[in-house]
Each structure stands twice: as C-alpha cells, then as structure tokens.
Amino acid sequence: MRVDVLTLFPEMFEGVFGSSILGKARDKGIVSLETVNFRDYANNKHNTVDDTPYGGGGGMVLKPEPIFAAVEDVSARANGERAAEGREPAKPRVILMCPQGEKFTQAKAKELSGEEHLIFICGHYEGYDERIRQYLVTDELSVGDYVLTGGELPAMVVIDAVVRLLPGVLGNELSAVTDSFSDGLLEYPHYTRPPEFREWKVPDVLLSGHHAEIGKWRRQQSLVRTLERRPDLLETAELTAKEREWLEREKARGGLPAPDSE
Structure with a gap:
C-alpha cells in the first residue's frame, strides 16, 4: 500500500x-x-x-x-x-x-x-x-x-x-481479527502471568487448556462488556438468536449473568 x-x-x-x-x-x-x-x-x-x-x-x-x-x-x-x-x-x-x-x-x-x-x-x-x-x-x-x-x-x-490490518504487519495475524469492533462487539478481558496477583486470580477457565470453553467464555465476556459499556453496538452486531434473547432479558431486568453461546 x-x-x-x-x-x-x-x-x-x-x-x-x-x-x-x-x-x-x-x-x-x-x-x-x-x-x-x-x-x-x-x-x-x-x-x-x-x-x-x-x-x-x-x-x-x-x-x-x-x-x-x-x-x-x-x-x-x-x-x-x-x-x-x-x-x-x-x-x-x-x-x-x-x-x-x-x-x-x-x-x-x-x-x-x-x-x-x-x-x-x-x-x-x-x-x-x-x-x-x-x-x-x-x-x-x-x-x-x-x-x-x-x-x-x-x-x-x-x-x-x-x-495494522495489512497482511504481515502484526506479529500475530489473529490480533486484528479479535480486536474490539471487529465483530461488532467490544473485546473480551485479557490476562497474563502471574495467575494470582494481590489475591486477584485469573479466571479458572483460562488456565484449563480447554479451547472450546475458553472460546465460549470469551464470547460471553464480549457480550457482557458490550452491554455494559456500548449497548448501542448491539443493534448491528452479528448475534445468534439465543444471544439476542438473553440480551433482551438482561435489558429488561438490568442484570448481567453470562449467556450460553451457540
């Protein structure tokens, strides 16, 4: 370019x-x-x-x-x-x-x-x-x-x-794919070593090595974070029917438990 x-x-x-x-x-x-x-x-x-x-x-x-x-x-x-x-x-x-x-x-x-x-x-x-x-x-x-x-x-x-979106620019090509706004949602939380700092622990799922569960947790956290901080983005985000049902329930009652992703 x-x-x-x-x-x-x-x-x-x-x-x-x-x-x-x-x-x-x-x-x-x-x-x-x-x-x-x-x-x-x-x-x-x-x-x-x-x-x-x-x-x-x-x-x-x-x-x-x-x-x-x-x-x-x-x-x-x-x-x-x-x-x-x-x-x-x-x-x-x-x-x-x-x-x-x-x-x-x-x-x-x-x-x-x-x-x-x-x-x-x-x-x-x-x-x-x-x-x-x-x-x-x-x-x-x-x-x-x-x-x-x-x-x-x-x-x-x-x-x-x-x-930064051009091929070969970022060291990890997945970095741009998972950025905030790339899929219409804010990005999920990140953690690194140590697993415990001042008694604050990294979520167990991230230490489990279970990639499917980690993926599910990250999607859930993206939904929660977007609902909390930028609910306007949810109007155009690509969501499953189950996720949209959950969002409607949470908007109605104001709670934020994590949904089950599909």
Missing part, C-alpha cells in the same frame, strides 16, 4: 511514521508512508494556500489550486512508478479529514485496507473550498464529534488503524 499525506506540517508525522507498528511496516516494505507539503504547489509568489471566504465571515479557507495540484501530481507519480514496474495504473482513494465527514469505524478501516493507494488531505483554518469536496475527494472522514486544530492527528489515527 502507498499512503501520501498532504499537510502544511509534515514534521508532525516524523515520529509517528518511524515508530512502532507503522515504522516496522514501512521497514518491511509493506507500506510506503510519505508526506507532501501542499504549500509547495501554491501558484503565487507568496506561497499562500488560503484566502478569505466569499460572502464574509471569520477565518480563512484553503484554496483549491494547491490541493488539486498536489493530489494530481502525487497520483501521477504513483502511477508512473507502477508503469515502470509493469503494473496497471490505480485510482487513489482521496480522503478529506473533516469534522463533517463520515464517522470513522473499524469497518471503514477494513475497507480502506484493501486499497493500493490512499491520499489524505489535512486542512487547517476555517475549512476547505467546497470544490475540493465536490470534485476531488472520494471520502470525508471524522474521528469524532469534536473539532481539532487540523487534520493531522485524525489522519494519523486512521492510517494506524488501516495499516
């Missing part, structure tokens, strides 16, 4: 792209992570990328020219490299990080992990010229119902969530 980030602050990404899972993925050649300062594409002598909004109002608006030019150049260079390798050109997903965008989810991360080229646009100031939304981007994403100074931090979040 190739990931290009259009930003006025490329230095913000240096530590993130060079560390931890993202750094290892880049070192392995699984993903290319690059930043592009779109100020370099400004078409005026002062290299300005923003201007006052038509109709008045506070703040500054990002101009369309440098954004379009940067995306088109990055896309052309990527396809030039693909052609040199004897591969077909690819159309990138151009992602605008924006508070008005679609709320980012694990399902969206999985969808994007199947792409070959992602281009992220990180804005600042009051907003973007609307023509960027209408004629350039393929996706608008938000990481939550709040406003940040710019799109850099949200882009880092999305890139991390996407790249």
Whole structure:
C-alpha cells in the first residue's frame, strides 16, 4: 500500500511514521508512508494556500489550486512508478479529514485496507473550498464529534488503524481479527502471568487448556462488556438468536449473568 499525506506540517508525522507498528511496516516494505507539503504547489509568489471566504465571515479557507495540484501530481507519480514496474495504473482513494465527514469505524478501516493507494488531505483554518469536496475527494472522514486544530492527528489515527490490518504487519495475524469492533462487539478481558496477583486470580477457565470453553467464555465476556459499556453496538452486531434473547432479558431486568453461546 502507498499512503501520501498532504499537510502544511509534515514534521508532525516524523515520529509517528518511524515508530512502532507503522515504522516496522514501512521497514518491511509493506507500506510506503510519505508526506507532501501542499504549500509547495501554491501558484503565487507568496506561497499562500488560503484566502478569505466569499460572502464574509471569520477565518480563512484553503484554496483549491494547491490541493488539486498536489493530489494530481502525487497520483501521477504513483502511477508512473507502477508503469515502470509493469503494473496497471490505480485510482487513489482521496480522503478529506473533516469534522463533517463520515464517522470513522473499524469497518471503514477494513475497507480502506484493501486499497493500493490512499491520499489524505489535512486542512487547517476555517475549512476547505467546497470544490475540493465536490470534485476531488472520494471520502470525508471524522474521528469524532469534536473539532481539532487540523487534520493531522485524525489522519494519523486512521492510517494506524488501516495499516495494522495489512497482511504481515502484526506479529500475530489473529490480533486484528479479535480486536474490539471487529465483530461488532467490544473485546473480551485479557490476562497474563502471574495467575494470582494481590489475591486477584485469573479466571479458572483460562488456565484449563480447554479451547472450546475458553472460546465460549470469551464470547460471553464480549457480550457482557458490550452491554455494559456500548449497548448501542448491539443493534448491528452479528448475534445468534439465543444471544439476542438473553440480551433482551438482561435489558429488561438490568442484570448481567453470562449467556450460553451457540
């Protein structure tokens, strides 16, 4: 996968792209992570990328020219490299990080992990010229119902969530499969050594070596934890009829005994 980030602050990404899972993925050649300062594409002598909004109002608006030019150049260079390798050109997903965008989810991360080229646009100031939304981007994403100074931090979040799903990135391929939200539920509790710490014991089932029972316990705990902390997720989670019956009973009475999973 190739990931290009259009930003006025490329230095913000240096530590993130060079560390931890993202750094290892880049070192392995699984993903290319690059930043592009779109100020370099400004078409005026002062290299300005923003201007006052038509109709008045506070703040500054990002101009369309440098954004379009940067995306088109990055896309052309990527396809030039693909052609040199004897591969077909690819159309990138151009992602605008924006508070008005679609709320980012694990399902969206999985969808994007199947792409070959992602281009992220990180804005600042009051907003973007609307023509960027209408004629350039393929996706608008938000990481939550709040406003940040710019799109850099949200882009880092999305890139991390996407790249960790690429084959070969995680040491254990099952890690991503069992993450919270992967099946619509929150993840079950985890324990490790020692089996007893300050008189707090690891559940016996996890020490039993009985994989079927362990699987059943984990599913039960995911249901319990989701009901306690994020009951909204249960509306769309993939559940058996028996699990849904149990949930309805527990919602009615407010108790949380573990159900029998099928």
